[in-house]
């Protein structure tokens with residue numbers, strides 16, 4: 174008891190009734206912390222509030238209030254005539270005494286989660302495939318980054334504020350897992366006129382991201398061991414979602430017409446699902462030909478398989494008319510169509526949509542409800558106004574012109590500074606261009622070196638599953654103003670020089686040994 178009194182006195186020493194936290198709260202917090210980190214063990218008796226108050230020179234009410242709170246939260250047991258004791262029902266990790274000098278002992282739940290051993294088989298796959306969601310600043314060359322400098326933030330703020338003011342209470346409630354109905358209607362009407370998608374508003378489910386659509390679809394449609402045709406090279410987020418569902422992935426190469434259906438038919442004719450980005454293949458930038466689209470649909474119908482059409486950035490088309498979505502050609506309800514506002518407007522918006530075949534809608538909504546309910550109603554409502562009042566259409570028109578200008582600047586700067594060291598892929602659509610390295614350096618080395626110079630490009634090779642990936646760079650152009658793009662192209666040329674130089678030195682060194 175003497176020991177506990179001494180420990181408590183030194184623990185509570187120096188507390189001051191300064192502005193901010195009331196004194197009783199400080200006493201409570203210190204004792205609670207000492208119980209949690211094992212300084213006080215369960216069943217240990219603490220001094221009476223009277224003794225403590227006298228020794229500390231505090232009012233007894235202060236100490237009494239702190240003890241009452243600790244008792245209410247189950248940290249202390251108080252018995253009339255016997256005193257106050259540290260509760261005996263605290264979990265083991267709380268009871269185990271702290272070793273001097275050791276870091277605070279961590280609850281085993283958290284500690285174990287850091288290792289894979291405690292995970293389910295499915296959890297282990299997820300842990301390995303999970304994308305690393307680093308916050309990404311809009312550095313030059315980051316792919317899929319919209320022009321945040323050109324977004325009408327004031328208009329957006331006004332629409333949000335107006336909705337909050339006028340409909341705050343209604344929009345603060347739970348909403349439908351399928352999304353805010355007026356937004357579903359607006360999306361259906363936009364998709365039918367702009368993308369040739371054939372759907373009613375009931376088929377539109379609002380999501381936080383196209384990524385969520387990939388994850389929901391994988392969970393709903395794939396059993397462990399099912400085979401998926403995946404574009405080679407292809408989008409890493411889709412691959413991760415399919416793997417997390419336990420699917421086996423068959424890489425199907427992309428040629429000048431898009432996914433090579435014949436290879437898919439030979440390698441895995443019985444696949445359950447095909448994932449495609451037909452408007453603007455990610456990352457190569459190819460548009461899938463009509464013949465391939467029809468072949469793909471015919472296979473899906475024959476095979477009773479699904480197609481996920483990821484239409485992630487088709488809004489930005491710089492030559493001719495955009496080709497309509499595969500979904501619009503589907504007569505047997507095999508296509509799940511995904512689109513996103515996160516690239517068209519801004520990434521942290523987290524609003525996207527899935528158009529489900531009629532028979533699948535209810536199941537998608539059920540899976541969506543299970544995953545996170547729905548996106549915030551306020552931003553869904555503000556986006557409905559943004560579309561309905563014409564801001565969306567005018568932003569798209571402006572961004573098409575702006576991105577075209579940025580693309581032209583980039584291509585021009587690459588030809589000036591980088592020349593034949595990079596071979597360029599198609600750049601008539603989208604927000605990035607895929608390039609191939611003509612030198613011998615690895616794209617990983619170049620991207621790593623570029624990162625130290627502030628460049629945000631990605632390797633081409635990381636998008637491959639097979640053994641012989643092409644080496645190249647995926648260069649985003651939409652997110653950076655022209656001056657920055659020119660400077661970035663010059664920096665890239667320096668990076669390529671430096672990477673080549675260091676490779677030559679390494680080769681010479683190896684030859685001398």
Ligand SMILES: Cc1ncc(COP(=O)(O)O)c(C=O)c1O
Nearest residue numbers: 317382383384408455485513515
């Ligand atoms: C091809 C492709 N599909 C889907 C996504 C995910 O989009 P969202 O941000 O809407 O989840 C991305 C993101 O970069 C992408 O590149």
